[in-house]
Amino acid sequence: MTHKRNNSSYFSNYIGFYTLVKKEIVRFMSVAAQTFYPPIISSVLYMFIFGLAIGSFVKNIDGFNYLTFLIPGLIMMNIINSAYANTSSSLFIARFLKSIEDMLVSPLSYMEMVLAYVLGGIVRGLLVGGVILIISFFFVKIPFVNIPLMLFFAIFTSIIFSCIGILIALVSEKFDHLSILTTFIINPLTYLGGVFYSTKMLPPMLAKVTYFNPMFYMISGLRYSMLGIQEGNIWFATGLVFFMGVGLFLLCVYLFKIGYKIRQ
Amino acid sequence: MHAISIKNLTKKYKDKIAVDNLNLEIKKGEFFGLLGPNGAGKTTTIGILTGLINKTEGEITVLGHDLVRDYRIVRRSIGLVPQEFNFDPFLSIYDLLVYQAGFFGIPPKEAKKKAEFLLKDFELWDSRKFTMRQISGGMKRRLLIAKALVHDPEILILDEPTAGVDVELRKKLWQLLRDFNKQGKTIILTTHYLEEAEELCERIGIIDHGKIIEIDTKINLMNKFRQDEILITLSPKCTLSDIEQIKTVLKEKQFTLKQSVITITNIDASKELAAIVEQITAKYIDTITIKQRNLEEIFLRLTNDTQKK
Numbered sequence: 001m002t003h004k005r006n007n008s009s010y011f012s013n014y015i016g017f018y019t020l021v022k023k024e025i026v027r028f029m030s031v032a033a034q035t036f037y038p039p040i041i042s043s044v045l046y047m048f049i050f051g052l053a054i055g056s057f058v059k060n061i062d063g064f065n066y067l068t069f070l071i072p073g074l075i076m077m078n079i080i081n082s083a084y085a086n087t088s089s090s091l092f093i094a095r096f097l098k099s100i101e102d103m104l105v106s107p108l109s110y111m112e113m114v115l116a117y118v119l120g121g122i123v124r125g126l127l128v129g130g131v132i133l134i135i136s137f138f139f140v141k142i143p144f145v146n147i148p149l150m151l152f153f154a155i156f157t158s159i160i161f162s163c164i165g166i167l168i169a170l171v172s173e174k175f176d177h178l179s180i181l182t183t184f185i186i187n188p189l190t191y192l193g194g195v196f197y198s199t200k201m202l203p204p205m206l207a208k209v210t211y212f213n214p215m216f217y218m219i220s221g222l223r224y225s226m227l228g229i230q231e232g233n234i235w236f237a238t239g240l241v242f243f244m245g246v247g248l249f250l251l252c253v254y255l256f257k258i259g260y261k262i263r264q
Numbered sequence: 265m266h267a268i269s270i271k272n273l274t275k276k277y278k279d280k281i282a283v284d285n286l287n288l289e290i291k292k293g294e295f296f297g298l299l300g301p302n303g304a305g306k307t308t309t310i311g312i313l314t315g316l317i318n319k320t321e322g323e324i325t326v327l328g329h330d331l332v333r334d335y336r337i338v339r340r341s342i343g344l345v346p347q348e349f350n351f352d353p354f355l356s357i358y359d360l361l362v363y364q365a366g367f368f369g370i371p372p373k374e375a376k377k378k379a380e381f382l383l384k385d386f387e388l389w390d391s392r393k394f395t396m397r398q399i400s401g402g403m404k405r406r407l408l409i410a411k412a413l414v415h416d417p418e419i420l421i422l423d424e425p426t427a428g429v430d431v432e433l434r435k436k437l438w439q440l441l442r443d444f445n446k447q448g449k450t451i452i453l454t455t456h457y458l459e460e461a462e463e464l465c466e467r468i469g470i471i472d473h474g475k476i477i478e479i480d481t482k483i484n485l486m487n488k489f490r491q492d493e494i495l496i497t498l499s500p501k502c503t504l505s506d507i508e509q510i511k512t513v514l515k516e517k518q519f520t521l522k523q524s525v526i527t528i529t530n531i532d533a534s535k536e537l538a539a540i541v542e543q544i545t546a547k548y549i550d551t552i553t554i555k556q557r558n559l560e561e562i563f564l565r566l567t568n569d570t571q572k573k
Binding site for chain 1: 277311314315316317318335336337339340342344346348350351352353354355360363364366367368369370371372411
């Protein structure tokens, strides 16, 4: 039996990497009732309540009705939550039940391990976001101003929150710790980052505070690429999301390499 | 080339030294036993070898490859049977083996064949759709060994593989390990069952407080620490003056006399029995019983000695 034996490179165990990515995807799809359907159902409810029912009382924003304005925000909110939930729960369970040892004793490189977890998060994020987008076609017409930029924001935001999920899974000692970040940081920042409103609707002081919220740039970046509504500097948003994604990914690889909380 | 070469290995935790400047060489194809009391450093040493624990200092090569620099090659050569069960709640035991093979770079088709072969070989095929939680303790132990063999490793490391396993299954697993060793594979076994080490291992290292305190072949080890007990039952014809004479003969030895049974302790029966029988003269002797010290007693003596130190 002969298998590839390239030892030095960061990425050479292609079959091992493919196996881990597949395992991550099969994992969340096998519990789709917990991982896949809830965000879709809640998004449809948001579309109905805020878009169709309450939305008719909100005046147009930059030429778009409220429901159209809402869709990119809903998609981004669910990408963020899905990517984070995927890596944080998968890695924490693997640590907690020690099944991570099966991966650690294998010839997977640390880069391959982290990339596979992140890809699992990206796939779940994009799948949930994609389905919400498809459902939205029944209600609104989206002009898609810049599709590559839309994919960039969707993918890089998934990377950022997949990596944050990995970091939280590493530092958490109890299952409760995973939801602490969601409840106290991710959800408030996402809601206050402009999912449901434009900064133009806020008093000037609060609008300025919003510019310090990184989620604002992810949401407004996706909204710009889909609708052409510009809030904040798009180049700054692109750079911020790119460097956050790359930085957090490298941090995760480093922590895996030194075995932080996964090897004694 | 050695299968495993460990030089000056040290593992320090905040307030404890788990492995203390340990040196060990294991030959290719050897069946090696690593014995020691709880907390001696066995599992830590194995954890370092398999990538589960970071070493603090020292050098390790596996089949000539550096443990850290060539970690991919090293991990391909080792199969680990861990002491504790781990669980993946999402996978059946069949999928568990297929994924494990995949991690080691085995293509999906080949991985499925390998998983089927091993599950059948370990009599787990009928339970292939169950998860790890749904199978019995003995089946879990077999599955852990199957999982360690899925990538056909050169070295198999087993950390207490038969803990909590019934006698019948233990014997089956022993046979399996013997067969594996006959194929030229190296086996390293840690165990609490000294009978297991005595039965299987060619060479044994005794570890305590993170150090190897004795290492030799099983036979040499037992000879080196050979301190038999000879029980001589005297003939009813023996008079009191005969007994006094026998006491004089044995004055250099450690012995007790109770109801016409002389118990001589701390003696190498293979070397000294003939001379004793000659001195006492055979006519006074009814029966002779030799009790040989087993590995368990040697182990206890050695580890007690280090505790005293």
